[in-house]
Amino acid sequence: MKIKEVTAYLEQLAPLQLQEDYDNCGLLIGHPDTEVTGVLVSLDVTEEVVQEAVRKGCNLIVAHHPLIFRGLKRLNGTDHVERTAISAIKNDVGIYAIHTNLDNVVNGVNYKIAEKLGLKQVSILKKKKNTLLKLTVFVPEGEATARVLAALHKAGAGEIGNYSDCSFRTTGIGSFRPEEDANPVIGRRGALEEVEENRVEVILPAYLKNPVLRAMQAAHPYEEVAYYLHALENENQEAGSGAVGFLPEAMSVEDFLPYLKQHMNLSVIRFTPVSKMIRKVAVCGGSGSFLLGDALAAGADAFITSDYKYHEFFGAEGRILIADIGHFESEVFTKDLLVEIISKKITTFATCLSEVNTNPVNYYY
């Protein structure tokens, strides 16, 4: 199996188009046509991780954090990023980053945290907007409609939450006059034609626009396909930042803190307390302080994230428990998630969990 086949599979689950603007996800080092000998999954890529990959016979590292974030202008080995990149290139080890695109999907980084905390009825905390389209296409009644619909669904259109193959159609009369150079499937040149057609409507994520339109064109019998694409204002239930869900039962803060410590395997929690029971919990792996307003709006009793600054804790104002559990600690289970994702589908090579502790932060207490 080639690198491009592995990354295509990962990008089906976490499309690159869902990464944040500042991010740099995707294949950062290596050629897509290289045969994969094994995958090493890591949170960060360091020189030690590259050496581990070589030792374990893995020529592809799948990491959460992009090694190259802001671009490289030279490769002299003067800092850890350059040295790690040089080491990967010298050892023919590819590096693939699956970062905010994995944060922003259902069953991604934040759903993994929710799973570790035993949260129920989990949904995305801040759903993305302006990422959905509606396609309306006119198809002759009968077999052609079934064929076009099947092609649209196969290309990923018509998915709403836990429902697939969603569509709506009405029947009406389509009219057209084929011009001199036309090759009409129905009707003849110069004559006004009226045909019983279905108006078919499906929803689709904007990033699937091109494959869906290609599938529609290929399945449609007409030489010229009449269709409209509309941008939708709907929130995207499938994509966005953070997650929110409910604990199995309400807990006091005194009970919640040890619960959080145990379930996320923490040594320390920085928190600002609240005087209420904890039931609804918002989570965001990595730096999540930008989601405090969304956590409050969702009615969360606690917000679990990391990289909180001193002054930002004041934003709680007694309304919510903010718990900063550490950046590495909040995302470390992403490694398990990636191993699960890859080994579920791909069995032609080994998928290994990196054993290198890449957390640069230590605690002395």
Ligand SMILES: [Zn+2]
């Ligand atoms: Zn992170």
